[in-house]
Amino acid sequence: MDLLLGIDMGTGSTKGVLVDTAGVVLASASIPHSMSLPRPGWAEVDAEGIWWREVCEISTRLVGDVPSGSTVAGMCVSGVGPCLVLCDDDLTPLRPAILYGVDTRATAEIRDLTEEFGAEEILERAGTLLSSQAVGPKLEWVRRHEPEVFGRATGWYGSNSFITAKLTGEYAIDHHTASQCDPLYGTRTFGWNEDWAKRICGHLPLPRLVWPQDVVGYVHAEAAAQTGVPLGTPVVAGTVDAYAEAFSVGVRTPGDQMLMYGSTMFLVQIIEEYHSDPALWTTAGVERGSLALAAGTSTAGTMIGWLRTITGGATFEEVTAEASAVPAGCEGLIALPYLAGERTPVFDPGARGLFAGLTLRHGRGHLFRAAYEGIGFGIRQILEMFDDAHTGRRTVAVGGGLRSPLWAQTVSDITGRPQLVAEQGIGASYGGALMAAIGVELVAPQTDWATITHEITPNPDHRALYDELYGMWRESYPATRDLMHGLGRLDR
Template sequence: MAVTMGIDVGTFESKGVLVDDGRILAEARRPHEMLVPRPGWAEHRPEEDWWGAVTHLSRALLAQVPGAQVEALAVSAIGPCCLPVDASGQPLRNGILYGVDTRATVEIAELNDRLGEANILTLAGTALTSQAVGPKVLWLQRHEPEVWAATSRLHTSTSFVLERLTGAFAMDHYTAASWSPLYDMARQDWSAELHGICEAAQLPRLLWSAEIAGHITPEAAQATGLPEGIPVTTGTIDAAAEAVSVGVSRPGDLMLMYGSTVFVIEITPGRVTDPRLWSAPWLFQGQHAAMAGLATSGTLTQWFREVMAPGLPRDTAFETLMGEAEASPPGAKGLLCLPYFSGERTPIHDPQARGVFFGLNLTHTRGDLFRAALEGIAAATRHIAETYAEAGAAPSRVMAVGGGTKMDPWLQATSDMTGLPQELRRVTLGAAYGDAFLAALALGAARPQDIDAWNPPERTVEPRDVPAYAKSYPLFRRLYEQTKDLMHELPA
C-alpha cells in the first residue's frame, strides 16, 4: 500500500494523517502548550513541541497501518517563527512564535524610521508588524547577546523540522516573505541588503513548498520509524497547508480558518500591496497570495471556558457553552466584545489593543457573554473582509476550515456578519491533510485540481439578514476607535 504522510504542528495541538489517493487511512493527534513567559511573549519548545510532535505522530500513524509504504512526507507548522540554533543544529532558546508574540515593538519602530515604511512595503510586500520575523531577530541580537553569539543558523518551525528529517537547511518562499524586511518580493529571494539584522549565511536556501528538499536520514528514520531515503517536501506554514486541503487553488479563492486564531488566505491575480494586509508568493511559482489574521480567536474560546466555566466537564464544556450561546439572541442582548485579548493583528496592527466586554447589565448571562465573544470574532473577521475589498481583492469564493467550524453559532455569525457564503468540504482535518496532498504533488502522484476529488464540497453556510448586526457592527468599530488611547495607557 503506497501512501503519503502529512504532519502539522499547531499552536496547541499537532496532527498527523496517512492518506492513500485522498482516502484517510490513519489519524493521530498530540497536544502541547503555548508558553507565555511574559505578557506579549509567546514561545514553543522546539525539541518537545516541534520535533517531538513529528516523531510521536509518525510512529503513531505507522502503528495504525502495519505494512504501509510511505512514499513521501510533508510537514507544516505554525509560523512565521524565529529559532536560533548553533553549528550542530541544537536550539539555543525556545522558538519565538508568530504575530501573537509582540516583544519586538521597539525594533519595528526603529526599522520603520531607519528604512522607511514605504520602502519596506515596496521591498518586502508587507509592512512591519508583530508578524514579521526580521524585528524579532534584531530583538534577539540585542537582548540575548550570548545566544546571538552562538547562533549559526536561523530557523522557522518547519525548517527546523526539515533539517532534523533530512539535514537540509531550506525554507519555502511563502514563509520567507514573512521575514520582512529580509525578503525581496520582486526578486523572490533574500534581500541583498539585510540591514544589520543578520548575515546571509544564517538564512536558509529558498524553495517552493511542494519541491523535494531532501530525504530521510538514517538518524531521522530511527527517530520517526519512516523508511530511510524517502523524499520530504520543503513544507510551509500551517494555514497555507490548510488552504490547500479545502481546495483554495485559483485567484479569488479565500480560506477562512477557524483555529487558535482566525487566519485568512486569498489567492490574488497579482501582488497586493496594502499595509493592512500581508503579501507573499503563494506555494507554487507564479502565484500570489494576500493574508490576514486575528490574534485571538479559538484561544479566546479556550480562555472563556477556563475562566467562565471551570466547573464544566472538559469534554462537554464547549457543547454546553454552545447551547447557552444559541439560547442568546443575535446581538447578545446589546453586548459587544472586542476580541483583542492578545493585541490585534490585521487590519489594525495594534499589539496594545485589549479585550473588552461592553454594555454589561445584570440581566446578561454566561451564554450572552459567550455569544458576544463569538460575534466579536465575527465582527473582526468582517473588518478583514472589508479590507480585502478596499485593497481591490474582494473574494469570489470562501472555504471554511478548522476546529471552530464545529461551533455553529460562530460559523453562522461569521456568514451573517460578513454577508459571505462559506463552503465546507467533506474532510475538515485541516493542514495535515493538505500536507499529504502536497507530498502527493511532489511525487507527481496528484495534480493541483485533484484536490476537488480528494476533498469534495459538502455544504454551504448561507448568510442571513440579521438587523441586530447592522446596528452592532458600526458600534464595534467605534468602540475600538474611542477606547484605543485608553488601552495604550494601561500598564503592560
Template structure:
C-alpha cells in the same frame, strides 16, 4: 505505488496533528499531540522548538502501523512566521518567538523602519513591518538575548526544522520567506543580502524553494531513530500552517478566500498578481504565479477557550446552546476580541479585550454569544480591508476546528453576509501537507476531488448586525487610549516596559497602493547571505 502511504504533519499553536493517507486520499489514521505556549512574559509568546521534533517522533510512532514499509513521502507545515534561533547543527539556542501574537519586537520595528525606510520596506516586501515580521525579532534577540544570539548560526520555522532533521536540508519556502520582512524581495523571490547582513549578522539564510518542492530525502540516521520512517523517502519543503490549511480545502485558486478557524483566525486571499494593503500581509503563494494577501487575528478560538475555563469548564455544546438562545446582539453585550493585542487590520499590539454593556442580568450564554459575534465583526473588518485592496472573493471556504461549531461559523456569515463553503474533510493543514507529499510520488488529483464541497453556510439576514458592527468599530476608536494605558500598567506590573505601540498602530493610516501587475517571476537560485559577526 498503490500501497504507498504518505504522512502529513502540522505543528500548530495548541497542538501538532498528523494524518496518514493513501495516494488516492483515503485517510488511514489521525493522531494529535497537545501542547502549550509560554506566555509568562508580557508581549512574548514562545515555545521550546525541541517539542516540535519530540511530538513528530511520537506521531510517527503512533501512525507507523498504517505504513508497514515506512511512509513513502512526508509533508510538513507549522505555525508561522516563527523564529527559532539554532546553531549550525539545527539545535535550538533559545525558545522560538512565535508569529504575530508575539509582540516583543515593537521597538525594533521602529528601528528597522528608521534604518531602511517604512515605504521602501513596503515596496520591496508587500508588507509594512508589524509584530508578524521576522526581521525585528532577529534584532530583539541581538539586543535582549545576546548570549543566545551569539550561539546562533541558522534559524528555523516549525516545518523547516522537521525538514532539516529528516533530510539535512536547510531550506525555506517562498511564502514563509515572504513574511520575513524586511529581508525578502517579493518581486525577485530572493533574500535581500544587504539587509540580512545588517539585521541578522552571522546567520546563514536557508535556500528558497516552493512549498511542494522536494526538499530532500529521509536520511538513514533519521530512519534508524524514528519508527515509520523510510530512508530515501522524499520530503516536501513545507510551509506555514494557514497556507497548508488553504491547500487542504483547495482554496488556492485565483479569487479564493480561506477562513481558518483555529486558536487564532487567519484569512488568506489568492490572486494571480502582487497585491498589498498597508494593514495586511502580502506574500507569494504556494506555487509560482500565485500571490496572497492575508490577515490574522491575535485570538479567536483562544477566547472561547478562555471563556469556557472562566465559566468553570462548561462544555462547548452547552455554551453554544445557551449562546443560540441569547439571540443577535447578545442582549446588549459587545466585545472587542483583542485579548492578546491585535494583528490585522488594526496592527495594535497594545489593544486589549473589551466587554461593553455588562449588567447583573447577563448570563453565560450572553457572554459566549458576544465572544462568537466579536469574531464575526473582526472578520467583517478584514473583508472590508480586502475590498480596499481591490479583492472581492470569488468564493470563501471555511476550515479548522472552529467550523465544527455550527453557530460560530453561521454567525460569521450572518454578520458579514459572506456565504462559506465547507468541504467533506476538515482535518486542516496536515491533510494539505499529505496531498503535497503525495505529489512527490505521482500525479495527484486536485483537492476538489479528494475533498469536495459538501455544504454552504448561507447568511441569515439580521439588520441589527449593521448597527452593532458600527458600534464595534466605534468602541475600539473610543477606548484605544484607555486600552494602551492599561496595557502599559499590566506590563509595568510584570517589571517590563511596554514598547511604543505607535510603531504598528499607525500603519492603517498609510495610503493603499497597488503594485504593478507583472508576469510570474521565476524563483532565483539558492541565495544564502552570511556576514561576519
C-alpha cells in the same frame, strides 16, 4: 501501494495523517500541547522537546499503520508561523522558538527597523509593513537582548524548516514562510532583499529558497531511527499551517478565500496580481509563482476557552447552548476580542479586550455570543479589505472552531457571505500530504482532494441589526485605544 505522510504542528497540537494517492485517510494521530507564556507579550515553544519529539512520536505511530506491501513514498511537515528557531551546527535550538504574531516582544525593534529602512520602502519591497508577525524584528530582538545566543547561532529556521532540517540535514525555507519573514524577503521578486537580510541576519547565512511542494532532501539515518520513517524517504518543504490548510480545501484560484477557525482566526485569499495594503500581509502562495493576501487575529478560540475558564468551566456544549439562546446582537452588548493585542488590521500589541454595554440583565450566554460576534465583526473588517484587491469568489471555512455551528453561522450573518465546508476537515496535515503527493510526482500538480459537503448561508433577518452594530463595533477600538494603552503600562 504508495502512501503519503503529512504532519502539522499547530498552536494547540501536532497532528498527522497517512493518506493514499486518492486522498483517502488510512490513519491519523494527534498529540496536544500548549505554548509557553513566560512574560507579558512573550509566546514560545520548545522546538526540540515539543515539535521534534511529537513529530517523531506521530511518525512512528503512523508508519506502524502502513499496511503490508505499502510504502511511505513521501512526507511533508507544516507548522505554525512565521516563527524563529535559532540553532547551532548540530541543529540544537539555542533558545525556545519565538512564535508568530501572538509574541509581541519586538515592539521597539519594529519601530527602529521601520525608521531605519522607511515604511514606504518596506511596503514597496517586502509587501507588508513590519508588525509582530514579522520575523525580522524577532531576529533583531535576539541580537540586542540575547547577543550570546545570537552569536552562537549558525542558522535560523521556521517551525517546518526546522523539522525538515532535522529530517534531511538541508538548510532551506519555503517561499511562503520566507515572505512572512519581513523585511528579509521581496514578495515582488520572489527572492531575498539581500541588503536588508544581511543587515539583520549578520553572520547567519540565508536559507536556500524552495517552493512548498519541492522535494528538499531525503530522510537520513539518524532521523529514520528516531521517526520510523524509512531511510531515503523524500521530504517535501511544506509551509505555514494556515496555507497548508487552505491548500487542503482547494483554496488555490484567484478569488478563493479561506477562513480558519482555531485558536486564532486566519484568513487567506489568493490574488491574481501583486497588491499591497498596509493593513494586510502580502505573501507568496503555496504554488510556484502564486500570490496571496493574508490576515490573522490574535485571539479567537482562545477567547472562548478563556471565557469558559473564568465563568465556571462549563462544557463547550453547555455554553454553546446558552449563547444560541441569546438573540442576535446580545441585547445591546458588543465585544472587542483583543485579549492578546491584535494583529490584522490594527497591528496593536497594546490593544486590550473590551465588553461594552454590560447590564445586570446580561448573563454568561450573552458574553459568549458577544465574543463570537466580536470575532465576526473583525472578520468582516478584513474581508472588506480583501475585496479591494480581488473580490472574493468563494469562501471555504476550515478548522476546529466549526464544532460550534453558532460561530460559523454568526460570521456568515455578519459578513453576508456564504461559507463552504469540505468533507475532509483534518486540515494542514492533509494539505501537507497532498503537497507530498504532488512533490514526488504521484499525482498531477492540479490535483485537488477537497469535496464540498455543505454551505452555511447568511440569515437575512439579522443583516440590518448587524450592519448597525458593526458601525458601533468599529468605533469602539479608536474610542478606547488610549485608555487601553494606559492600562497596559500599569500591567507592565
